[in-house]
Amino acid sequence: MGVTEGGTPRHGPAPRRHHPPRSQQPAVASCRWPCHLRLPDTVTPPWPPPLGHPPATRGPRGGHGTEPGAPRAATKGISHPRPTCHCHPSHCHPQPAVPVTSVPCHKCPLSQQQSTVRRVPHASFHSPHVPGLVPKPPSSGAAMDLVLEAADRHLLTPYVYPAGWPEEEPCRQLLSLFVITNLGALALYLLFGTLSYYFIFDHELKKHPQFLENQVSREIAYAVRSLPWISVPTVALFFAEVRGYSKLYDNIEDSPFGWSGVFLSMLSFLFFTDMGIYWIHRGLHHKLFYKRFHKPHHLWKIATPFASHAFHPVDGFMQSLPYHVYPFLFPLHKVTYLGLYIFVNVWTISIHDGDYRVPRLLRHVINGSAHHTDHHLYFDYNYGQYFTLWDKIGGSYKSPTSFEGKGPHDYLRKLREKELRASNGTVASEKNPGASNGTVASKTE
Ligand SMILES: [Zn+2]
Ligand SMILES: [Zn+2]
Numbered sequence: 001m002g003v004t005e006g007g008t009p010r011h012g013p014a015p016r017r018h019h020p021p022r023s024q025q026p027a028v029a030s031c032r033w034p035c036h037l038r039l040p041d042t043v044t045p046p047w048p049p050p051l052g053h054p055p056a057t058r059g060p061r062g063g064h065g066t067e068p069g070a071p072r073a074a075t076k077g078i079s080h081p082r083p084t085c086h087c088h089p090s091h092c093h094p095q096p097a098v099p100v101t102s103v104p105c106h107k108c109p110l111s112q113q114q115s116t117v118r119r120v121p122h123a124s125f126h127s128p129h130v131p132g133l134v135p136k137p138p139s140s141g142a143a144m145d146l147v148l149e150a151a152d153r154h155l156l157t158p159y160v161y162p163a164g165w166p167e168e169e170p171c172r173q174l175l176s177l178f179v180i181t182n183l184g185a186l187a188l189y190l191l192f193g194t195l196s197y198y199f200i201f202d203h204e205l206k207k208h209p210q211f212l213e214n215q216v217s218r219e220i221a222y223a224v225r226s227l228p229w230i231s232v233p234t235v236a237l238f239f240a241e242v243r244g245y246s247k248l249y250d251n252i253e254d255s256p257f258g259w260s261g262v263f264l265s266m267l268s269f270l271f272f273t274d275m276g277i278y279w280i281h282r283g284l285h286h287k288l289f290y291k292r293f294h295k296p297h298h299l300w301k302i303a304t305p306f307a308s309h310a311f312h313p314v315d316g317f318m319q320s321l322p323y324h325v326y327p328f329l330f331p332l333h334k335v336t337y338l339g340l341y342i343f344v345n346v347w348t349i350s351i352h353d354g355d356y357r358v359p360r361l362l363r364h365v366i367n368g369s370a371h372h373t374d375h376h377l378y379f380d381y382n383y384g385q386y387f388t389l390w391d392k393i394g395g396s397y398k399s400p401t402s403f404e405g406k407g408p409h410d411y412l413r414k415l416r417e418k419e420l421r422a423s424n425g426t427v428a429s430e431k432n433p434g435a436s437n438g439t440v441a442s443k444t445e
Helices: 109-113 143-160 170-199 203-207 215-242 258-284 290-299 305-309 313-329 334-350 369-378 389-394 408-431 439-444
Strands: none
Touching: 143 170, 143 215, 143 334, 170 215, 170 305, 170 334, 203 408, 215 305, 215 313, 258 290, 258 313, 258 334, 258 389, 290 313, 305 334, 313 334
16 A cells, blocks of 8 residues: 555545634645645635636545645645645535536535535545544545446435435445445346347357257356355455555546556456456366366356356356456556446357357457357366467467367257258158168268
8 A cells, every 4th residue: 555745545545634623724825726826924815716726636546645635746835734624525625627516415514504515425525424434535546436426426315325324334335335236247247148149149059959958047047146146245345446445546647657558557457357367267177166166157068148147156256356356456547447347247248159250360369259168168278268368378278169160050050961861861761662771861962
């Protein structure tokens, strides 16, 4: 965990501060904002500063300076005493150059004395009202924070939770994250799984002899039973993100290399998670774990898109672990993380969709449905997720049988041809009983 100039932990919740009443605050001699404007000693700068004032620069990961929301890099020679109120958002998290929508606050007596307050996440400014609870930094650097805040604002706060239950209270956050994670995962799985099943999956594959009876409903039932259990440890990690312990950031300015940093982080996310999944998946094939945790996923030899999330809970969580570990180790834009989270779910569905096409140039680079189907059929090959890189390094790469005319589709085609020949032979033998010894059939071949 890094430490800012003021000694405040950069990722952890900010320590609780006790500000003196505003009336006792000494007059300041210079502007509180990172501008070059010097003020007479007797003048107290307006608070919040007027529109048009230079905006505050934000520190890394959403403005975590020496205090939440404080301009991190104060201009040299200018003091920036904090305002008196430790509750009111317009005092604590000002963004003076940006016009904001003001709304009445019904949450604290202090803000009711004012006519309006700035709309900021309640999680930030109501923290001091909760005894024993440290306030969360104004921008926690969590992708789930975006979803949680939207759910709180539009649904949970006005319609679901009791009015006295603060939004940043840990039990409430955990409960909300559990519900959001489960509904989100279920929606992604059912929506993209259904689209893939009806528009991409070749239903001919259901005639394959290794396709199980009622397999689709069994896959869905298994996935739906597992998802809540997978979400339990997942929610613990999301909670750590929401409380500000990850390296997720809000703004492009916080990216180490700007936009190119965002692009590089996407690439590194894919390569990091591909490597992590390869070794975890390979470990799950070890005899100590295979039968207990991973075998249920290999029940489906000819998988459908609905097999994509049909894992034992331990298996499902372990294989998703690299996605959750990455933002604790490397900086990542939070919206990018949300996008990647959706992408990995869609990719997982796509490698079970039975569409074996891959551009010829990428056939031995991308781990597609053809590669993963062979993993389901032959077990010890093609453990990777996106790329074949680690299978080639680890000696487990197998060129997909469907690229060589020996895949499930080819098997079905041969089966159909055989049945056709057999039926032709039967018809011929019925027309000419004397040829029932198969001589007619052999002529048709
Ligand atoms: Zn496997
Ligand atoms: Zn699979």
